Amino acid sequence: MGLDLLDQEPVKAGAEYDAEQAPVGAADVVFDKGEVDQVVTDQVGGSALFASRFRECAARALLLPRRNPGRRTPLWQQRQRASQLLQVAGEFGSFPIVLEAVRECLQDVFDVPGLAELMGDLESRRVRLVEVTTPEPSPFARSLLFGYVAQFLYEGDSPLAERRAAALSLDSRLLAELLGQAELRELLDAEVLTELERELQWLTEDRRVKDAEGVADLLRLLGPLTEAELAERGAEPQWARELASARRAIRVRIAGADHWAAVEDAGRLRDALGTALPVGVPEAFTEPVKDPLGDLLARYARTHGPFTSATAAARFGLGVAVTEGALQRLSAAGRIVQGEFHPAGIGQEWCDAAVLRRLRRRSLAALRHELEPVPPARARPVPPPVAAHRARGTPCAASTAWCAPSSSCRAPPCPRPPWRSWSCRPG
Incomplete structure (x- = not known):
């Protein structure tokens, strides 16, 4: 049993999508569009693909010197030197070779922007995901399976040293600039943020x-x-x-x-x-x-929305530099994230990872609520002056026509050209 992307059918315009009739299990593989990039980035950091791409990027940058330039270095020596370099570079999230390796994995290999666009189409119901069971893979799925086996055939045989990238902490700000991602400040809802902060407090x-x-x-x-x-x-x-x-x-x-x-x-x-x-x-x-200060700041982040280092420092009566260092340690451990989150904020802010996920989901729900269709009676309301004069059967300056009360009108309504005035009379 598998999910074939060729079986995705576009939803026709005007057609209603019944969520209760969706196949069971199809929604389990759909991620939120705002979380796809972060989920894939976290998983890529500890894969053999990232280790191999890092080795290639380091070799192109001449960071893996050869003992004899005239001879080719064996692959096992390249892996060993690349793992040693990764141990040092892993402590610096803004290391250029690390960012380039992640960019190649997310864009050149996996096409994460295309995946995020597909998740957005699934969320907006422009694409419907159908789960099918076939005796053999389709031509499209077969090509994907062949490419996966060819790419990860020896992944289980890779040395443990190449998997130490799991503890790698990336600079999310520089990575977002490299991948051309928009800040969440432009996407989050201010009213949702205020309501969530009141709940957390x-x-x-x-x-x-x-x-x-x-x-x-x-x-x-x-x-x-x-x-x-x-x-x-x-x-x-x-x-x-x-x-x-x-x-x-x-x-x-x-x-x-x-x-x-x-x-x-x-x-x-x-x-x-x-x-x-x-x-x-x-x-x-x-x-x-x-880590006493880290515990206090982590709890402060769990019970607040996006905040700055100066705000947290003023809360505990500390210096901004001391607070900034403790927040950096929490960010390296993955407990909080840094970025531009508050719609009315300026500069970099901090936010708990779980709070940010809740904020994303509620903002998306609020946006979906704004886009919901309204009943036909509310779609085109009648202006109050016109409605009042129609009830009295008198002409109105805001209207180009004169009409008697509907109770005394026996003839069916007819279209009224804008250049003529029509009157509907009994009989």
Whole structure:
């Protein structure tokens, strides 16, 4: 069983597409158009194809010197030297040879722009995907299968050193410029972003706090909050004090303001921000962690929309350079992404990867809602002045015709040329 691209049938204009009648399993292979590039890029980084393309690009750039220029270097030596170069270049996402190798894989080999265009046609329902089962592949699928076997015949036999590109971190900004991709700032919806930020910050009506346990959940999920921020989410002042008396919350000072924080964050706040802890914090909550500042910034990204380094630095009372370095480490680990996201923003911003995916999907849903057809009664509304005069049976300056009330008109309506005035009379 396979999916044959030749079996995709275009949807005729005016025809309705019934999603319930779609073949079962066909929607499982369709990706969001905005996620195709990132998904393929992540998978290509750890493939043998990328390792071979990187070796070819490095050889063309004369980065793999030969011991004897008059003799050909064996393939195993080329692989070894290319893997050693990749170990060094993998620490720099803007290395030109790495970007060129990724560009060849995405455009010359896989044609990712064509794939993204096809996914867009599937989303807009201009193309219908039909899942069929055939005893043998079609001529088109057979050629694809032959090319795949010829390209990846020895992929399983490739040395492990060529697969170390999985830990490679690419500079997404330079890669987007190289591939000619548009920034998401031009595509995301501002109203959707505002609504999502309110949900992430627990500011909606369905997420208002109702008791002290809700305050504990707030401090654990959102991080340290001031009394004003707790009150904005429906919390009473005595609920935080009840948690403090039970040693489940502590009162600390961050960026010159008093905050309530969960007792589990005591060690992170002390090591990352230098916050003075109150007396009586259990020793189990003051043990050092691996990356305290990274944990605080990662949680901040999960509970906010796109933000700048200066905004995060002001929130925790840190310097912009220190915050920028911690965000770069999180970006290298794939936990956050950098780019131009906010519709009203300027410059580079940061955003959690999961939050960005939700923002993309909701913006796409909002755009689809705007493009939905309206009922015929709403498609061509009658202007109010004309409708009022028609009801009274009097002429109107905004209309080129005079018509009596429809209740007294027995003749069927007839077309009215713009150069003549028509009157519809009884009988």
